[in-house]
Amino acid sequence: MNVIESRIDGVKLLHPRVFEDERGFFLETYTKESYQQILNTELNFVQDNHSRSYKHVLRGLHFQTSRPQGKLVRVVRGKVFDVAIDIRPESPTFGQWEGVYLDEADKAQFWLPPGLAHGFVVLSDYADFEYKCTDYYDPAGEACLLWNDPDIGIEWPVESPLLSPKDAQGKLFKEIFR
Incomplete structure:
Protein backbone atom coordinates (compact mmCIF):
# COMPACT_ATOMS: atom_id res chain seq x y z
CA MET A 1 0.00 0.00 0.00
CA ASN A 2 1.21 3.47 -0.84
CA VAL A 3 0.59 5.91 2.05
CA ILE A 4 0.76 9.68 1.59
CA GLU A 5 1.00 11.81 4.73
CA SER A 6 -1.18 14.91 4.83
CA ARG A 7 -0.21 18.31 6.18
CA ILE A 8 -2.82 17.64 8.91
CA ASP A 9 -1.52 15.54 11.78
CA GLY A 10 -2.78 11.95 11.45
CA VAL A 11 -4.64 12.39 8.13
CA LYS A 12 -3.47 10.05 5.36
CA LEU A 13 -4.27 9.23 1.76
CA LEU A 14 -4.06 5.48 1.15
CA HIS A 15 -3.58 3.81 -2.22
CA PRO A 16 -4.24 0.08 -1.76
CA ARG A 17 -2.74 -2.53 -4.05
CA VAL A 18 -5.12 -3.28 -6.90
CA PHE A 19 -4.88 -6.52 -8.85
CA GLU A 20 -6.31 -5.98 -12.35
CA ASP A 21 -6.61 -8.15 -15.41
CA GLU A 22 -9.00 -8.66 -18.33
CA ARG A 23 -11.66 -9.99 -15.91
CA GLY A 24 -11.74 -6.90 -13.70
CA PHE A 25 -9.98 -6.09 -10.44
CA PHE A 26 -9.59 -7.10 -6.79
CA TYR A 54 -25.65 13.89 -7.27
CA LYS A 55 -23.47 16.38 -9.13
CA HIS A 56 -22.56 19.52 -7.14
CA VAL A 57 -24.10 18.21 -3.90
CA LEU A 58 -21.92 19.26 -0.98
CA ARG A 59 -22.30 17.32 2.27
CA GLY A 60 -20.66 18.84 5.31
CA LEU A 61 -18.67 20.05 7.01
CA HIS A 62 -19.87 17.62 9.69
CA PHE A 63 -18.45 16.56 13.04
CA GLN A 64 -19.63 15.23 16.38
CA THR A 65 -18.89 16.97 19.66
CA SER A 66 -19.78 14.13 22.03
CA ARG A 67 -18.57 11.06 20.13
CA PRO A 68 -15.91 12.09 17.58
CA GLN A 69 -15.61 9.60 14.75
CA GLY A 70 -12.54 8.47 12.91
CA LYS A 71 -13.47 7.81 9.27
CA LEU A 72 -11.96 5.72 6.52
CA VAL A 73 -13.65 7.01 3.36
CA ARG A 74 -13.66 5.97 -0.29
CA VAL A 75 -15.60 6.49 -3.50
CA VAL A 76 -16.89 3.35 -5.21
CA ARG A 77 -18.62 5.14 -8.09
CA GLY A 78 -17.99 8.65 -9.41
CA LYS A 79 -15.66 11.41 -8.25
CA VAL A 80 -15.61 13.78 -5.27
CA PHE A 81 -13.44 16.46 -3.70
CA ASP A 82 -13.12 15.36 -0.07
CA VAL A 83 -12.13 17.71 2.77
CA ALA A 84 -10.89 17.29 6.35
CA ILE A 85 -10.59 20.21 8.81
CA ASP A 86 -8.59 19.82 12.01
CA ILE A 87 -10.82 20.93 14.90
CA ARG A 88 -8.66 19.46 17.69
CA PRO A 89 -7.65 22.52 19.77
CA GLU A 90 -4.48 20.78 21.05
CA SER A 91 -3.32 19.83 17.53
CA PRO A 92 -0.43 21.65 15.82
CA THR A 93 -2.61 21.76 12.67
CA PHE A 94 -5.75 23.12 14.42
CA GLY A 95 -7.90 25.09 11.96
CA GLN A 96 -6.13 23.78 8.85
CA TRP A 97 -7.80 21.86 6.05
CA GLU A 98 -6.74 19.24 3.53
CA GLY A 99 -8.56 18.37 0.32
CA VAL A 100 -8.13 15.35 -1.94
CA TYR A 101 -9.85 14.03 -5.03
CA LEU A 102 -11.28 10.53 -4.64
CA ASP A 103 -12.71 8.56 -7.53
CA GLU A 104 -13.62 5.07 -8.62
CA ALA A 105 -10.65 4.76 -10.99
CA ASP A 106 -8.00 5.65 -8.40
CA LYS A 107 -9.59 3.58 -5.57
CA ALA A 108 -7.77 5.66 -2.92
CA GLN A 109 -8.98 5.91 0.66
CA PHE A 110 -8.78 8.93 2.95
CA TRP A 111 -8.22 8.40 6.70
CA LEU A 112 -9.52 11.07 9.09
CA PRO A 113 -8.77 10.39 12.76
CA PRO A 114 -11.35 11.37 15.41
CA GLY A 115 -11.59 15.11 15.98
CA LEU A 116 -11.90 16.38 12.42
CA ALA A 117 -14.74 17.97 10.51
CA HIS A 118 -15.48 16.32 7.18
CA GLY A 119 -17.27 17.11 3.94
CA PHE A 120 -17.23 16.44 0.24
CA VAL A 121 -18.65 17.76 -3.02
CA VAL A 122 -19.61 15.53 -5.96
CA LEU A 123 -17.93 16.29 -9.29
CA SER A 124 -19.37 13.46 -11.41
CA ASP A 125 -23.04 12.95 -12.35
CA TYR A 126 -23.36 11.05 -9.07
CA ALA A 127 -21.09 9.43 -6.52
CA ASP A 128 -21.42 6.46 -4.20
CA PHE A 129 -19.41 7.22 -1.08
CA GLU A 130 -18.59 4.61 1.57
CA TYR A 131 -17.03 5.10 4.96
CA LYS A 132 -16.18 3.17 8.08
CA CYS A 133 -16.59 4.95 11.44
CA THR A 134 -14.83 4.36 14.76
CA ASP A 135 -17.86 5.47 16.79
CA TYR A 136 -21.62 5.54 16.40
CA TYR A 137 -23.53 8.47 14.98
CA ASP A 138 -24.87 10.63 17.83
CA PRO A 139 -27.54 13.12 16.69
CA ALA A 140 -27.31 15.00 20.01
CA GLY A 141 -23.64 15.77 19.35
CA GLU A 142 -23.96 16.58 15.65
CA ALA A 143 -22.49 19.89 14.47
CA CYS A 144 -21.65 21.55 11.17
CA LEU A 145 -19.13 24.15 10.03
CA LEU A 146 -20.16 26.47 7.21
CA TRP A 147 -18.80 25.06 3.93
CA ASN A 148 -17.46 28.42 2.70
CA ASP A 149 -16.19 29.91 5.97
CA PRO A 150 -13.64 32.57 4.89
CA ASP A 151 -11.46 31.90 7.95
CA ILE A 152 -10.96 28.29 6.85
CA GLY A 153 -10.61 29.19 3.15
CA ILE A 154 -11.33 25.86 1.50
CA GLU A 155 -10.70 26.01 -2.24
CA TRP A 156 -13.76 24.10 -3.42
CA PRO A 157 -13.84 23.16 -7.14
CA VAL A 158 -17.55 24.16 -7.24
CA GLU A 159 -18.82 27.74 -6.74
CA SER A 160 -22.52 27.15 -6.02
CA PRO A 161 -22.99 23.70 -4.50
CA LEU A 162 -26.32 22.12 -3.64
CA LEU A 163 -26.72 22.09 0.16
CA SER A 164 -29.21 20.61 2.58
CA PRO A 165 -30.99 23.24 4.73
CA LYS A 166 -28.98 21.98 7.72
CA ASP A 167 -25.63 22.33 5.93
CA ALA A 168 -26.56 25.81 4.66
CA GLN A 169 -26.98 26.80 8.33
CA GLY A 170 -23.47 25.69 9.33
CA LYS A 171 -21.60 27.77 11.92
CA LEU A 172 -18.44 29.77 11.41
CA PHE A 173 -15.23 28.29 12.81
CA LYS A 174 -14.69 31.31 15.10
CA GLU A 175 -18.22 30.94 16.52
CA ILE A 176 -17.47 27.41 17.68
CA PHE A 177 -13.76 27.30 18.44
CA ARG A 178 -12.52 30.75 19.41
Missing part, protein backbone atom coordinates in the same frame (compact mmCIF):
# COMPACT_ATOMS: atom_id res chain seq x y z
CA LEU A 27 -8.42 -5.10 -3.78
CA GLU A 28 -8.63 -5.39 -0.01
CA THR A 29 -10.47 -2.35 1.33
CA TYR A 30 -9.70 -3.11 4.98
CA THR A 31 -7.86 -5.58 7.17
CA LYS A 32 -7.64 -4.63 10.84
CA GLU A 33 -4.05 -5.71 11.50
CA SER A 34 -2.49 -4.01 8.47
CA TYR A 35 -4.53 -0.81 8.78
CA GLN A 36 -3.69 -0.47 12.48
CA GLN A 37 -0.02 -0.72 11.55
CA ILE A 38 -0.29 1.70 8.61
CA LEU A 39 -2.34 4.26 10.55
CA ASN A 40 -0.36 3.72 13.77
CA THR A 41 -3.50 3.53 15.90
CA GLU A 42 -5.91 1.05 17.46
CA LEU A 43 -8.94 0.71 15.21
CA ASN A 44 -12.37 -0.46 16.17
CA PHE A 45 -14.79 0.34 13.39
CA VAL A 46 -18.39 0.06 14.62
CA GLN A 47 -20.41 1.45 11.72
CA ASP A 48 -20.27 1.40 7.91
CA ASN A 49 -22.14 4.01 5.85
CA HIS A 50 -22.95 4.40 2.17
CA SER A 51 -24.35 7.55 0.59
CA ARG A 52 -25.25 8.47 -2.97
CA SER A 53 -25.18 12.11 -3.97
Whole structure:
Protein backbone atom coordinates (compact mmCIF):
# COMPACT_ATOMS: atom_id res chain seq x y z
CA MET A 1 0.00 0.00 0.00
CA ASN A 2 1.21 3.47 -0.84
CA VAL A 3 0.59 5.91 2.05
CA ILE A 4 0.76 9.68 1.59
CA GLU A 5 1.00 11.81 4.73
CA SER A 6 -1.18 14.91 4.83
CA ARG A 7 -0.21 18.31 6.18
CA ILE A 8 -2.82 17.64 8.91
CA ASP A 9 -1.52 15.54 11.78
CA GLY A 10 -2.78 11.95 11.45
CA VAL A 11 -4.64 12.39 8.13
CA LYS A 12 -3.47 10.05 5.36
CA LEU A 13 -4.27 9.23 1.76
CA LEU A 14 -4.06 5.48 1.15
CA HIS A 15 -3.58 3.81 -2.22
CA PRO A 16 -4.24 0.08 -1.76
CA ARG A 17 -2.74 -2.53 -4.05
CA VAL A 18 -5.12 -3.28 -6.90
CA PHE A 19 -4.88 -6.52 -8.85
CA GLU A 20 -6.31 -5.98 -12.35
CA ASP A 21 -6.61 -8.15 -15.41
CA GLU A 22 -9.00 -8.66 -18.33
CA ARG A 23 -11.66 -9.99 -15.91
CA GLY A 24 -11.74 -6.90 -13.70
CA PHE A 25 -9.98 -6.09 -10.44
CA PHE A 26 -9.59 -7.10 -6.79
CA LEU A 27 -8.42 -5.10 -3.78
CA GLU A 28 -8.63 -5.39 -0.01
CA THR A 29 -10.47 -2.35 1.33
CA TYR A 30 -9.70 -3.11 4.98
CA THR A 31 -7.86 -5.58 7.17
CA LYS A 32 -7.64 -4.63 10.84
CA GLU A 33 -4.05 -5.71 11.50
CA SER A 34 -2.49 -4.01 8.47
CA TYR A 35 -4.53 -0.81 8.78
CA GLN A 36 -3.69 -0.47 12.48
CA GLN A 37 -0.02 -0.72 11.55
CA ILE A 38 -0.29 1.70 8.61
CA LEU A 39 -2.34 4.26 10.55
CA ASN A 40 -0.36 3.72 13.77
CA THR A 41 -3.50 3.53 15.90
CA GLU A 42 -5.91 1.05 17.46
CA LEU A 43 -8.94 0.71 15.21
CA ASN A 44 -12.37 -0.46 16.17
CA PHE A 45 -14.79 0.34 13.39
CA VAL A 46 -18.39 0.06 14.62
CA GLN A 47 -20.41 1.45 11.72
CA ASP A 48 -20.27 1.40 7.91
CA ASN A 49 -22.14 4.01 5.85
CA HIS A 50 -22.95 4.40 2.17
CA SER A 51 -24.35 7.55 0.59
CA ARG A 52 -25.25 8.47 -2.97
CA SER A 53 -25.18 12.11 -3.97
CA TYR A 54 -25.65 13.89 -7.27
CA LYS A 55 -23.47 16.38 -9.13
CA HIS A 56 -22.56 19.52 -7.14
CA VAL A 57 -24.10 18.21 -3.90
CA LEU A 58 -21.92 19.26 -0.98
CA ARG A 59 -22.30 17.32 2.27
CA GLY A 60 -20.66 18.84 5.31
CA LEU A 61 -18.67 20.05 7.01
CA HIS A 62 -19.87 17.62 9.69
CA PHE A 63 -18.45 16.56 13.04
CA GLN A 64 -19.63 15.23 16.38
CA THR A 65 -18.89 16.97 19.66
CA SER A 66 -19.78 14.13 22.03
CA ARG A 67 -18.57 11.06 20.13
CA PRO A 68 -15.91 12.09 17.58
CA GLN A 69 -15.61 9.60 14.75
CA GLY A 70 -12.54 8.47 12.91
CA LYS A 71 -13.47 7.81 9.27
CA LEU A 72 -11.96 5.72 6.52
CA VAL A 73 -13.65 7.01 3.36
CA ARG A 74 -13.66 5.97 -0.29
CA VAL A 75 -15.60 6.49 -3.50
CA VAL A 76 -16.89 3.35 -5.21
CA ARG A 77 -18.62 5.14 -8.09
CA GLY A 78 -17.99 8.65 -9.41
CA LYS A 79 -15.66 11.41 -8.25
CA VAL A 80 -15.61 13.78 -5.27
CA PHE A 81 -13.44 16.46 -3.70
CA ASP A 82 -13.12 15.36 -0.07
CA VAL A 83 -12.13 17.71 2.77
CA ALA A 84 -10.89 17.29 6.35
CA ILE A 85 -10.59 20.21 8.81
CA ASP A 86 -8.59 19.82 12.01
CA ILE A 87 -10.82 20.93 14.90
CA ARG A 88 -8.66 19.46 17.69
CA PRO A 89 -7.65 22.52 19.77
CA GLU A 90 -4.48 20.78 21.05
CA SER A 91 -3.32 19.83 17.53
CA PRO A 92 -0.43 21.65 15.82
CA THR A 93 -2.61 21.76 12.67
CA PHE A 94 -5.75 23.12 14.42
CA GLY A 95 -7.90 25.09 11.96
CA GLN A 96 -6.13 23.78 8.85
CA TRP A 97 -7.80 21.86 6.05
CA GLU A 98 -6.74 19.24 3.53
CA GLY A 99 -8.56 18.37 0.32
CA VAL A 100 -8.13 15.35 -1.94
CA TYR A 101 -9.85 14.03 -5.03
CA LEU A 102 -11.28 10.53 -4.64
CA ASP A 103 -12.71 8.56 -7.53
CA GLU A 104 -13.62 5.07 -8.62
CA ALA A 105 -10.65 4.76 -10.99
CA ASP A 106 -8.00 5.65 -8.40
CA LYS A 107 -9.59 3.58 -5.57
CA ALA A 108 -7.77 5.66 -2.92
CA GLN A 109 -8.98 5.91 0.66
CA PHE A 110 -8.78 8.93 2.95
CA TRP A 111 -8.22 8.40 6.70
CA LEU A 112 -9.52 11.07 9.09
CA PRO A 113 -8.77 10.39 12.76
CA PRO A 114 -11.35 11.37 15.41
CA GLY A 115 -11.59 15.11 15.98
CA LEU A 116 -11.90 16.38 12.42
CA ALA A 117 -14.74 17.97 10.51
CA HIS A 118 -15.48 16.32 7.18
CA GLY A 119 -17.27 17.11 3.94
CA PHE A 120 -17.23 16.44 0.24
CA VAL A 121 -18.65 17.76 -3.02
CA VAL A 122 -19.61 15.53 -5.96
CA LEU A 123 -17.93 16.29 -9.29
CA SER A 124 -19.37 13.46 -11.41
CA ASP A 125 -23.04 12.95 -12.35
CA TYR A 126 -23.36 11.05 -9.07
CA ALA A 127 -21.09 9.43 -6.52
CA ASP A 128 -21.42 6.46 -4.20
CA PHE A 129 -19.41 7.22 -1.08
CA GLU A 130 -18.59 4.61 1.57
CA TYR A 131 -17.03 5.10 4.96
CA LYS A 132 -16.18 3.17 8.08
CA CYS A 133 -16.59 4.95 11.44
CA THR A 134 -14.83 4.36 14.76
CA ASP A 135 -17.86 5.47 16.79
CA TYR A 136 -21.62 5.54 16.40
CA TYR A 137 -23.53 8.47 14.98
CA ASP A 138 -24.87 10.63 17.83
CA PRO A 139 -27.54 13.12 16.69
CA ALA A 140 -27.31 15.00 20.01
CA GLY A 141 -23.64 15.77 19.35
CA GLU A 142 -23.96 16.58 15.65
CA ALA A 143 -22.49 19.89 14.47
CA CYS A 144 -21.65 21.55 11.17
CA LEU A 145 -19.13 24.15 10.03
CA LEU A 146 -20.16 26.47 7.21
CA TRP A 147 -18.80 25.06 3.93
CA ASN A 148 -17.46 28.42 2.70
CA ASP A 149 -16.19 29.91 5.97
CA PRO A 150 -13.64 32.57 4.89
CA ASP A 151 -11.46 31.90 7.95
CA ILE A 152 -10.96 28.29 6.85
CA GLY A 153 -10.61 29.19 3.15
CA ILE A 154 -11.33 25.86 1.50
CA GLU A 155 -10.70 26.01 -2.24
CA TRP A 156 -13.76 24.10 -3.42
CA PRO A 157 -13.84 23.16 -7.14
CA VAL A 158 -17.55 24.16 -7.24
CA GLU A 159 -18.82 27.74 -6.74
CA SER A 160 -22.52 27.15 -6.02
CA PRO A 161 -22.99 23.70 -4.50
CA LEU A 162 -26.32 22.12 -3.64
CA LEU A 163 -26.72 22.09 0.16
CA SER A 164 -29.21 20.61 2.58
CA PRO A 165 -30.99 23.24 4.73
CA LYS A 166 -28.98 21.98 7.72
CA ASP A 167 -25.63 22.33 5.93
CA ALA A 168 -26.56 25.81 4.66
CA GLN A 169 -26.98 26.80 8.33
CA GLY A 170 -23.47 25.69 9.33
CA LYS A 171 -21.60 27.77 11.92
CA LEU A 172 -18.44 29.77 11.41
CA PHE A 173 -15.23 28.29 12.81
CA LYS A 174 -14.69 31.31 15.10
CA GLU A 175 -18.22 30.94 16.52
CA ILE A 176 -17.47 27.41 17.68
CA PHE A 177 -13.76 27.30 18.44
CA ARG A 178 -12.52 30.75 19.41
